[in-house]
Amino acid sequence: xxxxxxxxxxxxxxxxxxxxxxxxxxxxxxxxxxxxxxxxxxxxxxxxxxxxxxxxxxxxxxxxxxxxxxxxxxxxxxxxxxxxxxxxxxxxxxxxxxxxxxxxxxxxxxxxxxxxxxxxxxxxxxxxxxxxxxxxxxxxxxxxxxxxxxxxxxx
Amino acid sequence: xxxxxxxxxxxxxxxxxxxxxxxxxxxxxxxxxxxxxxxxxxxxxxxxxxxxxxxxxxxxxxxxxxxxxxxxxxxxxxxxxxxxxxxxxxxxxxxxxxxxxxxxxxxxxxxxxxxxxxxxxxxxxxxxxxxxxxxxxxxxxxxxxxxxxxxxxxxxxxxxxxxxxxxxxxxxxxxxxxxxxxxxxxxxxxxxxxxxxxxxxxxxxxxxxxxxxxxxxxxxxxxxxxxxxxxxxxxxxxxxxxxxxxxxxxxxxxxxxxxxxxxxxxxxxxxxxxxxxxxxxxxxxxx
Numbered sequence: 403x404x405x406x407x408x409x410x411x412x413x414x415x416x417x418x419x420x421x422x423x424x425x426x427x428x429x430x431x432x433x434x435x436x437x438x439x440x441x442x443x444x445x446x447x448x449x450x451x452x453x454x455x456x457x458x459x460x461x462x463x464x465x466x467x468x469x470x471x472x473x474x475x476x477x478x479x480x481x482x483x484x485x486x487x488x489x490x491x492x493x494x495x496x497x498x499x500x501x502x503x504x505x506x507x508x509x510x511x512x513x514x515x516x517x518x519x520x521x522x523x524x525x526x527x528x529x530x531x532x533x534x535x536x537x538x539x540x541x542x543x544x545x546x547x548x549x550x551x552x553x554x555x556x557x
Numbered sequence: 558x559x560x561x562x563x564x565x566x567x568x569x570x571x572x573x574x575x576x577x578x579x580x581x582x583x584x585x586x587x588x589x590x591x592x593x594x595x596x597x598x599x600x601x602x603x604x605x606x607x608x609x610x611x612x613x614x615x616x617x618x619x620x621x622x623x624x625x626x627x628x629x630x631x632x633x634x635x636x637x638x639x640x641x642x643x644x645x646x647x648x649x650x651x652x653x654x655x656x657x658x659x660x661x662x663x664x665x666x667x668x669x670x671x672x673x674x675x676x677x678x679x680x681x682x683x684x685x686x687x688x689x690x691x692x693x694x695x696x697x698x699x700x701x702x703x704x705x706x707x708x709x710x711x712x713x714x715x716x717x718x719x720x721x722x723x724x725x726x727x728x729x730x731x732x733x734x735x736x737x738x739x740x741x742x743x744x745x746x747x748x749x750x751x752x753x754x755x756x757x758x759x760x761x762x763x764x765x766x767x768x769x770x771x772x773x774x775x776x777x778x779x780x781x782x783x784x785x786x787x788x789x790x791x792x793x794x795x796x797x798x799x800x801x802x803x804x805x806x807x808x809x810x811x812x813x814x815x816x817x818x819x820x821x822x823x824x825x826x827x828x829x830x831x832x833x834x835x836x837x838x839x840x841x842x843x844x
Contacts, residue, residue, distance in 0.1 A: 420566030457661050458664050464561075464566065464608075466568065467612060533660025
């Protein structure tokens with residue numbers, strides 16, 4: 403079957419099967435390797451991307467379910483000012499160790515700050531509660547997100 | 558790599574089309590968020606021949622008030638319900654759905670799916686039970702209203718016929734003098750299944766609690782109401798003595814099992830603790 407959707411602002415059409423997950427379609431059929439394959443049951447958050455702007459775990463989305471919809475991976479936010487702030491804050495705060503969780507973590511952090519530019523510590527923790535990191539112990543990641551929030555220019 | 562078993566995929570755009578597909582296809586399963594179903598497919602714990610995706614059935618996507626009921630369309634996600642202005646009138650429901658899974662799960666999973674999955678630990682169940690919720694279903698063009706307790710036929714078993722679709726969950730608009738609270742005990746706040754969960758609803762007339770309703774999750778084969786506890790609380794001032802007695806009754810009223818998440822003794826004890834906490838929180842919300 404064919405699935406047509408918008409990936410990072412570009413219309414794409416992919417030949418796939420209904421029993422393929424969005425994660426597998428992106429990685430194996432489209433070469434988008436920034437969405438990481440971790441638990442494959444929606445619990446680790448490594449495959450987080452934005453579907454119509456909302457963070458979801460792409461391992462639980464079936465390929466045909468994105469027909470006519472908007473998919474954003476970290477590549478699509480490369481020049482986004484908020485994502486640039488987040489990326490720099492992650493680097494400067496030591497929020498990246500092995501890096502496997504980083505793309506998913508950045509997508510969750512991006513959605514959090516986009517909707518709530520000045521979150522408290524608890525709100526940050528809730529924003530990333532669906533993303534597991536086995537290296538940092540989360541402290542550096544939380545600090546980086548709070549730091550990025552401070553970099554956001556007041557409206 | 559965990560490949561999904563093969564199935565045929567259908568994406569109806571109207572409820573009428575969805576009903577027709579469910580009526581005619583053999584071994585068909587409806588899907589909304591897939592947050593429970595996709596892992597089951599991967600484990601081959603569920604092997605449908607057809608998936609009927611309800612995500613494009615826009616007429617099932619709402620949270621609205623109608624004919625004296627607050628109605629949740631089958632497609633409404635946990636995030637949508639949690640953010641709904643209307644749902645502030647039923648705070649226990651918001652307590653539950655705003656903490657189910659993770660943001661990613663709440664953006665995909667639906668309240669209807671959480672209920673139909675019929676897990677004894679479904680967090681949306683105890684709050685909806687205390688609001689006397691009912692479920693609207695349709696099959697072969699026939700609409701049926703099922704009281705929520707009857708939806709739960711056993712652990713992970715619902716009472717629905719293979720072709721029966723849930724279209725809506727609804728409960729009477731609560732009076733302004735009422736409030737509620739839902740709390741759970743689990744290993745961590747995100748994701749984990751509740752070891753015990755509880756919801757309490759109170760309707761106050763001055764200092765007197767005219768009506769109290771209590772429900773527990775993860776302590777029986779299905780989420781359950783606790784009528785004997787409700788009787789002790791209704792018509793009282795909810796003074797500390799009454800609440801302690803009700804907490805004791807709550808412990809006696811449940812017969813949980815011991816499993817990997819917790820022992821039966823712990824679960825019983827926590828029913829008492831959560832009853833007190835949810836009652837205080839519900840009353841606190843009215844002051």
